[in-house]
Amino acid sequence: MRSLVFLFVIIFQSHLFAANKENGAVLYKKCQACHGKEGLGKKSQKAPMLAGQFDWYVKAQILAIKSGTRANNNTKKMMPFVKNLSDSEIEDLAAYISSMPRLK
Numbered sequence: 260m261r262s263l264v265f266l267f268v269i270i271f272q273s274h275l276f277a278a279n280k281e282n283g284a285v286l287y288k289k290c291q292a293c294h295g296k297e298g299l300g301k302k303s304q305k306a307p308m309l310a311g312q313f314d315w316y317v318k319a320q321i322l323a324i325k326s327g328t329r330a331n332n333n334t335k336k337m338m339p340f341v342k343n344l345s346d347s348e349i350e351d352l353a354a355y356i357s358s359m360p361r362l363k
């Protein structure tokens with residue numbers, strides 16, 4: 260019985276910690292203006308293509324932009340959109356972005 264409870268706790272927690280791609284899609288609406296609806300980027304905004312990028316890379320870049328370790332004139336434009344993102348929201352965005360098809 261005790262091991263059943265233990266198993267349940269593990270399953271429940273892994274669900275809690277898994278990135279939520281659907282939430283990432285909702286959060287991504289704020290990113291569309293510059294990175295495009297389908298994540299293909301916008302030359303006019305100097306915003307790079309994100310679709311299909313690896314989730315770990317997306318996370319690392321958002322964290323670097325947010326913390327100011329990746330700072331230049333272009334990343335400054337992004338600051339208002341990332342400064343209030345929580346770690347789990349960044350996970351969700353990375354899961355959604357990496358799931359977008361890279362090529363049409």
Ligand code: HEC
Pocket residue numbers: 286287289290291292293294304305306307308309316317318320321331333334336337340341352
């Ligand atoms: C105001 C325009 C703008 C908005 C809105 C914006 N970005 Fe960006 N983003 C940029 C620009 C410009 C760059 C390129 C920065 C550089 O030149 O280093 C960038 C870079 C990135 C990168 C790094 C890409 C790479 O290949 O290294 C990621 C990841 C990213 N943005 C994610 C997001 C997410 C997620 C959101 C929404 C929460 C978002 N951006 C909203 C303009 C924007």
